[in-house]
Amino acid sequence: SSSKIKVDLDSSTGIAVVKFQNPPVNSMSLDFLTELLIGLEKLELDKSCRGVILTSAQPKIFSAGLDILEMYGKSPEHYAEFWKSVQNIWLKIYGYRKMTIAAINGSSPAGGCLMSLSCDYRIMADNPRYRIGLNETQLGIVAPFWFKETMVNTVGHRTAELSLQFGLMYSPSDALKIGLVDQLVPEEDVLSTATETMTKWMAIPDHAREITKSLLRKPTVDRLLASRDTDSKNFVNFISRDSIQKSLGLYLTMLKQRKE
Numbered sequence: 518s519s520s521k522i523k524v525d526l527d528s529s530t531g532i533a534v535v536k537f538q539n540p541p542v543n544s545m546s547l548d549f550l551t552e553l554l555i556g557l558e559k560l561e562l563d564k565s566c567r568g569v570i571l572t573s574a575q576p577k578i579f580s581a582g583l584d585i586l587e588m589y590g591k592s593p594e595h596y597a598e599f600w601k602s603v604q605n606i607w608l609k610i611y612g613y614r615k616m617t618i619a620a621i622n623g624s625s626p627a628g629g630c631l632m633s634l635s636c637d638y639r640i641m642a643d644n645p646r647y648r649i650g651l652n653e654t655q656l657g658i659v660a661p662f663w664f665k666e667t668m669v670n671t672v673g674h675r676t677a678e679l680s681l682q683f684g685l686m687y688s689p690s691d692a693l694k695i696g697l698v699d700q701l702v703p704e705e706d707v708l709s710t711a712t713e714t715m716t717k718w719m720a721i722p723d724h725a726r727e728i729t730k731s732l733l734r735k736p737t738v739d740r741l742l743a744s745r746d747t748d749s750k751n752f753v754n755f756i757s758r759d760s761i762q763k764s765l766g767l768y769l770t771m772l773k774q775r776k777e
């Protein structure tokens with residue numbers, strides 16, 4: 518039984534709700550990623566499940582993205598293991614055979630945004646305090662090509678240029694304008710709207726939808742599959758640099774000082 522995610526499968530509707538519960542901010546630590554991967558794999562094999570909703574059990578935050586502590590002051594072996602699990606979670610969600618909806622009930626920077634973008638549809642809480650986006654450059658790090666392609670595939674090339682270079686974080690209404698999310702609803706309706714949306718989609722025959730999804734996404738998935746090792750070596754080399762470690766250290770300090 519897992520502790521960092523909570524899985525609720527309603528076998529009468531075929532909808533599974535996967536809730537992130539890795540307090541305080543659902544950062545994507547190695548443990549979290551491992552449990553999420555196992556949970557999603559089980560649901561993918563479960564015939565009574567037709568679709569998965571990803572959401573957060575923490576108030577105000579969907580996911581803070583990759584756990585920065587997994588990328589700071591650790592060994593190259595650790596970085597390689599961590600990166601492999603980041604690749605695995607993206608490959609799993611982006612290529613997921615079943616329907617997926619991100620019920621974004623809080624802020625969703627960086628890796629949190631990537632998990633959302635990897636779903637088939639995004640419903641976000643209409644709360645002007647929340648932010649979503651790929652802010653990697655603001656940390657002095659570079660989102661790898663598959664983060665970039667996931668963004669381009671969603672919002673288009675020009676918007677991705679601005680979004681990624683400047684590490685822009687969007688309010689829900691701006692995210693809706695550029696197509697980073699598909700729908701805004703009042704905070705308390707996020708999960709019920711996700712369930713209703715998925716129920717509507719169930720009119721589409723699974724096999725036709727699944728093959729169509731694969732046609733659209735397989736080229737991007739295949740590019741990572743063909744270069745996993747290189748991608749991992751690039752990450753380990755990059756993250757191990759003194760200058761990058763220094764940037765991450767400063768960013769962590771800034772996060773802590775931000776609190777009053």
Ligand code: CO8
Nearest residue numbers: 542544581582583584585586624626627628658659772773
């Ligand atoms: N990893 C680790 N710890 C984190 C993270 C994180 N991503 N985010 C927050 N924390 C910690 C904070 O340091 C703080 O710790 P402590 O209690 O010890 O001081 C605690 O979580 C709570 O954080 P806040 O007080 O900031 O909580 P708020 O509710 O005020 O804000 C936010 C929540 C909005 C999520 C805010 O914490 C935030 O902006 N976090 C940073 C998010 C971020 O920039 N993530 C980027 C991660 S990098 C990534 O995902 C992709 C990397 C791509 C790889 C590139 C290859 C080179």
